[in-house]
Amino acid sequence: MKCDWGLASVPRIPLHKGLSLRQVLEENDLLAEFLKQHRTDIGSKYLPSSLAGGHQGLEPLANFLETEYFGTISIGTPPQEFTVVFDTGSSDFWVPSVFCNSHACKAHRRYDPYLSSTFQDTRKTLSIYYSDGRMQGFLGYDTLKISDLVATQQAFGLSTQELGGIFTHATFDGVLGLAYPSLSSSEATPVFDHMMKEGLVSQGLFSIYLSRRSNESVITFGAINDSHYTSPIHWMPVTQAMYWQIAVDEITVDGRVVACGGGCQAILDTGTSLIAGPSPDIVGIQYLIGATKSRNGLYQVDCRKLQRLPDVVFHIDGVKYPLTATTYTNENGGICYSGFEGDSGGQWILGVVFIREYYSIFDRAHQRVGLAKAV
Template sequence: MRLSTATLWILAAFSNCAIATTAAGVFKIPIHKNSRHRPNTRARAFKTLKKYGHHNRLSPRDFGRLPVTDVENDVEYYGIVGIGTPPQMFKLDMDTGSSDLWIPSLKCVDHNIKCARHARFDPSLSSTVTELETPWQIAYGDGSTVSGHLAIDRIKFSDITIENQLFGMADRESSSFLEDVVDGVFGLGFPALSALSLDEEDLKGMDAATRKKINSKGGIQRMNNAVLSSIMNHAMLPAAVFGVWLGSAKDASDSDPNGSDGEFIFGSIDTTRFEGELTYLPITHSKYWQVQVEGVNLEGEDMLIQGDTIIDTGTTLLVFPAKHAKRINSAIGAKSDPWDGWILPCDSNKEGSLEFMMGGTTFLVRRQDLVREKVKHKAGWCYSAVTATPGEVMIFGDVFIRNNYCVFDVKNLAVGIAPIRRQ
């Protein structure tokens, strides 16, 4: 959930990882709401800028469902994932914009007491862990970092168990991570984006007991750095895809209080969540879930925007190059404030939609979803969901995904999109 205008320090490793499940059936990750969190569009825009420097018809059956929780005002979504034996539970950001799985370690409190707010992994409580001294680090252009050491253990969510998964234990986290509601990240991007790796040279530097333990688990070739590959290699999944539905706080009701939550479903799609047919868009860069945008319109006005965009569940807002963000925000009545960024009247026109042309199909984001929380010290003003980056990157985050069901097709390197079905 970090976007950087500089290049991430990444190492790519791609190998198989053994996966087991108790039985064929439902593999879902629910996503849940955190009522204590308060929205902060400025912070979300800042975090986003630190992060980045046809398909066969699927069965509508339920596979691999993991519900996810909506953090207040649709800021972000997390799923509950267990690591170790017995599993220690963590709130993890389900993030298609990154590829690594990492969680806080016990040591992180030694460097910053704020880490105590989060769940921390205790290796002494797991009978299946292999803790390594191999270091890892992700560094960002603004100097923020997360770093620590590697470990291998069992990962569990829904009915899926992943054996021998390589993951990062964070000993140090920058303030933006420490202040977040989630404990860590569950990256669902491509292996080429991964910052975690383990190779034969690492094995040579380990003590004999650790080498023996790793070999007993199948050796280095079984250690997979990208959790997405581990999931997609599951023999019981009918297809190497996952579908994402994100609910909206604006659509929740007394009869459906959890309408703002959502779910990730692995190996299949949920046809009840969208209208019509999915439009599949080929990936234009196999490092990200990146597809081509043919145009952007607002009430018939061409915004003169084309290019590639990243479909990113780990980003809250719609991110455009500065000139495009200015054009869209001006069209919806927003202004650029030197302290608060793009803001607009809370009672702005909320009728109509922002339209995105992709793959010959038009996808919508409701104008009401472009108006976010109130600016505390400016009565009557709210934050805009459209933010700017000094670079050329476009990112369609949760604001887009809440309006459009998304299928991430690993085998065919494509993203399927269709309008969500509203109750």
Template structure:
């Protein structure tokens, strides 16, 4: 009886959430905003790795059992000087209290101007850290202080890009076709230049600026830091074509050199960033912002992923892709698409959160992730097991529940987080620590979340939304026909 009353209260609370258009403050609400103005088919790519995604998952669990901790660094840098990406330097009194031990909870600073931007920029040099990419522990510069993590029994993750979704676009006049991956965790657009001098650039689709009638160079350098190396290049201006639309005089990066062998690991021809302006090239307007303005669209995009069809929608949502209400939640910081996490439950076992915690929505990560402390508890209750041929296997596993602001919940069903590998039911979760002064990060990726939930990303006010996806077999036939135009 008590359980029924509690469930009824939660349902009533969610049902009484206002529509987003009825409130002027950034609070949980039900989306009733604009519909999409453009819809594009996305092509699913897999990394050029010797290991499959399933093997990466298996290795992660094996390493945790051996006592290792996997970690991934986010930059904790504020720009320096008036030309920096965040404007004037406000980091003088900022201290990043990144924990020395990734298994311990991080504390939140109240330092003046504290933030964790993903890049450091000036007029001659630009550094960017794309989403899903490992950060070097010693790559942080400037006045912001970083306390290094203990490396004993720790494994630096070079990248988290187990899956990528590419959008077809043209660069230059006449247009040269490139298939960059979309990235919810960065803001800039960059492609591989045909002038790239590194051996690993061979065989990668690239842009030849000399063949474009509309290209103009910019005297600014580009440096992209990965956990295993650096990519260097320059900025340029040219026309970019997406679908039937031409975005004129767009600033983007051209990669001329890479020393990290990254193109042999991650299969991509470039990136289109869909993040916040604070991460943009030295105050330059991003492709996403310019394109939205050109088609007179709100700064909203939405994503539908499935094993069969995947789509990017610009300017709003499309109700044909989801069912039920679409809940919107405020973004914590205008740097990444992240929201506050209040509680995490494994069935009737509460796993967290006694410390500040948040969820990152990352289209470049395949599996969901947890910090080390929570993952150790998690694997006590949910373990891989041999299951080939066993009936009703899902009944043996609990629902994983994320409790969010406003009584909103994300429920991950067993059939959504279990996958078969080598006659074994494996769990689509991994242990990844993201040391930060802002709390503990839980990533929701594509395989165990975004292929089951339609997601929405709104700039003003900054919010992330989600609703249960429509099964690809039930999609409108008119939508399916778009795949033939890719």
């Protein structure tokens, strides 16, 4: 999960950067009440559970505050349901367990291995450290069901302790990492790798469509959904098989290079809400888009001026990916917040703000990423 969670085991890029709207609610002591009123029971009511044809799985994603997108999975026999973030910025898969008495666990659904006839214990411990907390537990195997895809003996973590306020306030139960195996804290086989090994998907790729609308976002395993994009798909190689990392040529505003002048690396991360980058570069971009820091430390933009603000353009593999002011800001209660955030350890992270605009295809079979203008 991410909202300023760092990755596991060794110092890495934070898992979930900058949930600015969440921070606003917390600042005004409104978050707890908001969560009570807006918890979403997601499921098949949003979208069909599968695409036509075999070896494809389509899972609808709920949209929380345009910062978190999560779907429903089930574990065990009979199945126990959980909501998880499908996170391209991490590789671990875990859910709360009945052995966890932390307040965060009690606020969410907890997996009970005694209720599953297919559970297997590995007797291996698991620790995942985040910048705002940590999860501790152990590894097990059980049947995982996502949409119509059923993976037997899938490794996953069962939390026994969850420390940190971010876990308590999370609107979902757990995290399902979709990055490379080299990023796994436990050395367990990540979910999509396991799907490919079991031949559950017809293609070794998955695609993600994130929408501002409440019931249209979806992750598709094993297929590309033509209805979610308009422009041609541009493919670029993964530059390091850990995160979904790609090379960026430069970032411009009004035709002037404002960051990545000599090229830089960036990761596509569905578990990060904003676009994060080195603080000096981000401060420069905030200035150019007219964003000013408010009392709560967040950058705000005058909503009345959005139509006059410049595009921020990411040049990737020779192709321009512009973001307009209406796409790089989030509006809440009449206030527009910048979708850029600094201090990411020097790494550019293209989070939800970017992925909402560009349908993203994660192709493990060919070690590449595809981007196309989202509908």
